[in-house]
Amino acid sequence: MRELLLAAVAQYGSPALFGVVMIASLGAPLPIVLVLIVTGSLTAQGAMSFGTALLAAGTGSIAGDMAGYAIGRWGGSAAIARFAHLMGGSEKMEGIQNRGRRRGGLHIFLTRWLLCPLSPFVNLVSGIAGYPWLAFLAWDTIGVLLKVAIYVWLGNRFSDRVVALDSVLGNITWGFLALFVAVYIGRALVKYKRTTDYQKRLAG
Amino acid sequence: MFGYRAGRHAHYMRWENEPIRGWMSIPFIAHAHHVPPETLYGAIGLDPQKKDRRPIRRIAREANRQTDDLIRQLDAAISQIHPHPKPPGSKDH
Numbered sequence: 001m002r003e004l005l006l007a008a009v010a011q012y013g014s015p016a017l018f019g020v021v022m023i024a025s026l027g028a029p030l031p032i033v034l035v036l037i038v039t040g041s042l043t044a045q046g047a048m049s050f051g052t053a054l055l056a057a058g059t060g061s062i063a064g065d066m067a068g069y070a071i072g073r074w075g076g077s078a079a080i081a082r083f084a085h086l087m088g089g090s091e092k093m094e095g096i097q098n099r100g101r102r103r104g105g106l107h108i109f110l111t112r113w114l115l116c117p118l119s120p121f122v123n124l125v126s127g128i129a130g131y132p133w134l135a136f137l138a139w140d141t142i143g144v145l146l147k148v149a150i151y152v153w154l155g156n157r158f159s160d161r162v163v164a165l166d167s168v169l170g171n172i173t174w175g176f177l178a179l180f181v182a183v184y185i186g187r188a189l190v191k192y193k194r195t196t197d198y199q200k201r202l203a204g
Numbered sequence: 205m206f207g208y209r210a211g212r213h214a215h216y217m218r219w220e221n222e223p224i225r226g227w228m229s230i231p232f233i234a235h236a237h238h239v240p241p242e243t244l245y246g247a248i249g250l251d252p253q254k255k256d257r258r259p260i261r262r263i264a265r266e267a268n269r270q271t272d273d274l275i276r277q278l279d280a281a282i283s284q285i286h287p288h289p290k291p292p293g294s295k296d297h
Contacts, residue, residue, distance in 0.1 A: 006227035007259035045235045047257075160236040163223055171209045 002031050009035055013048050014056035021057045025064025027120030033151055033173065034166040040155015041162050050152065057148040058141075061112075065123050065140050072127020104131040105139045112143025113150060115177055221282075224275045226261030233260075237282045247281035248274050 008016040017039055024030040036057060042048045104126050111119040126136050151169075158165045222236040230250070234241035242252035248263070250256055256263070260278070264271040 003225065003227040003259075003261065006225075007261065010227060010229050010232055011257050011259060041232070041235070045231060047231070160238065161222055162236070163225070164220060167209075171207070175205075175207050 002034075005030060005035065006038055009038055010042065013042070014052050017053065017056040018060035021060035022064040022067075025061045025120065025123075026068055031166070032116065033169050034162070036148060036151035037155035037158075037162045037165055037169070040152040040157070041159035042155075043152060044156045044159035050156070053152050054145070054148055057152070058144055061144045061148065062137070062140055065112075065119065065144070066133075066137065068120055068123030069127040069131075069133065069136055069140075072124040073130065073133065075127070098129075101129050101131055104129065105135060108136060108139040109143045112140060113147035114173075115180055116147070116173060117177060224260070224278055226264075226271045226275075227259050229257045229259055230263075231255070231257060233278060233282075237286065239282055239285050243281055243285065244278055247277050 005016075005020050009020060017035070020030060020035055021032060024032040024035075039048065039053045039057060043050050043053055107122050108126060108131075111122045154165060154169070155162060224233055228236075230244045230248075231241050234244050241255075245252040245254075245256070248260075250263070258266075260274050261271050264274050
């Protein structure tokens with residue numbers, strides 16, 4: 001599958017790039033960073049212009065993200081009820097919705113280019129949380145353009161080392177993700193300890 | 205752990221040749237290895253004038269050949285032009 005997608009982008013250029021990036025943005029586990037790096041290499045070879053790459057990958061990514069958001073936003077109460085069950089009940093779901101509304105912009109922006117594996121989940125949650133679609137589109141566009149520009153530029157700069165560059169960037173992305181999860185769990189533990197200490201004091 | 209692995213890959217990036225994969229086209233491989241595409245077209249028996257952008261997996265399938273065979277031929281053609289670079293710290297014997 002991975003080889004098929006990369007071959008399609010290398011052979012057919014921007015239409016294939018648009019399609020692959022859109023499907024990946026919907027949540028399909030596709031090697032999107034490698035696809036963008038290969039696109040950068042194609043720009044260095046003169047097979048595609050930087051502007052075309054930015055337009056095709058950018059619009060594809062935004063279309064996929066907006067589709068994910070729309071599923072969350074307008075997916076209906078049945079879908080939201082199903083997610084509520086999966087995410088620990090309606091109270092937790094309400095908490096996710098409140099957090100989504102409060103810090104949605106930052107989460108949307110960071111998951112576009114730094115914590116890419118989380119972006120389909122954030123699209124869905126932003127929709128479920130009822131985050132304003134225009135603000136979602138604005139943050140999404142800024143983050144997506146930054147992501148595409150960074151990876152395509154890196155692919156252009158290291159156009160003769162795309163496979164090795166993908167390994168380096170993959171490890172950096174997963175490193176940031178591991179750090180993010182560690183900080184999140186750490187904060188949750190500290191909050192839990194404070195709550196239990198407070199309850200003990202009240203009981204005592 | 206991820207930082208160490210990223211650093212190690214980045215360190216060896218300069219010294220390792222880009223591996224040839226089935227999804228790569230001849231112009232792509234030529235660019236990655238700094239060799240003229242005509243040399244690579246010739247190495248696998250294609251007309252250099254046609255500027256074929258098919259991936260080598262597809263070239264192999266349509267020619268009823270194994271992709272690995274084509275990769276070996278391309279590697280051999282590249283090695284004739286650029287002998288493999290040595291990593292830092294290695295000694296000549």
